[in-house]
Amino acid sequence: MLDPADTVACCSPLSAEPLSAEQAEQVAPLLKALADPVRLRLMSLVASHTGGEACVCDLNDAFDLSQPTISHHLKVLHDAGLLDREKRGVWVYYRARTSALLSLGALIGCPPS
Secondary structure, rough: OHHHHHHOOOOOOOOOOOOOHHHHHHHHHHHOOOOOOHHHHHHHHHHHHHHHHHEEHHHHHHHOOHHHHHHHHHHHHHHHHOEEEEEEEEEEEEEHHHHHHHHHHHHHOOEEE
């Protein structure tokens, strides 16, 4: 399985040339993982959190959802390769894979800031 950043790096920006069917198949799971509003917010919360990582305990209060539901959404983002996770004691800490986000931005045509 390719790293998400490598998956997206295979592609020119969408405005440069059309994606092949194979490239679209590779990129779609990443975009699908972000297409849910809760997951998009979670990604933003983790990526912008102090120190670049957040514990599940830091994220629960931002949503009117149960902790297992939030953990499910975080797992989807992790399985798509957009988040790394590390268990520390009873808590799991998540960190955004910035390389994947930068690659997605480049694909869409957003220059890095």
